[in-house]
Amino acid sequence: MNTIDFTPLYRSSIGFDRLAALLDSSLRADQTASGYPPYNIEVIDDDRYAISLAVAGFSKKELELKVENSVLSVSGKRADTDTDSRYLYQGIATRSFERRFNLADHVEVTGAELNNGLLTIGLQRQLPEAMKPRVISINTSAPVLEHDSSKGNAA
Known part of the structure; x- marks a missing residue:
């Protein structure tokens, strides 16, 4: 490698x-x-994003979201269900998983929703005021820098 x-x-x-x-x-x-579970990352606008994961078969209690050191971890662990079900074909994966997403600086998780087998996680970039662009007005009436004539031109 x-x-x-x-x-x-x-x-x-x-x-x-x-x-x-x-x-x-x-x-x-x-x-x-593994590519499980499949997911989408959507740009909603300049500062908002959404991650949607296909987690069919998982309940809210079986899913965990955690943010640590700018890494969003989404994990799912199925509760043990001892059923006597016999499948001819089982195409819906119900195995445990963990997905990690690296978040850029100042990107925060704003919420999560589980609906129809999709876990949607809202993200928003929240820049501090000091980092936001600001407009500086240009004045023409008063000098910005004062020159002290008593300094500098001494021989």
Whole structure:
């Protein structure tokens, strides 16, 4: 397996270590990982997203959502049901699962809903006020910087 050396990125940039670690972990991820349960990621608008997972057969009690270190984990564990059912064909998977989604900075989970076998998780980017763009007005009547004539031109 090929790996990418992120050393040049670390020595020439500050604060991007999470991005490099994310890329590295994505490249190291098991390529044979299960595609269960299938999911969609939808862009609702510039700052809102939704993840929908097909979790047919799971109840609300059997599902768990957790956010830790900007990673959303969705797991499902079926309660043991000792039934005497005999299937000719069983195409609905009911095995336990765990899905992880890396969240960007300032993306928060706003809620979750289970409806008709779909678990929909709402996400929203919530930038702090200090990071939002702001308009600076340009004044023409008063000088912004005062020059002190008593300093500077001494011989």
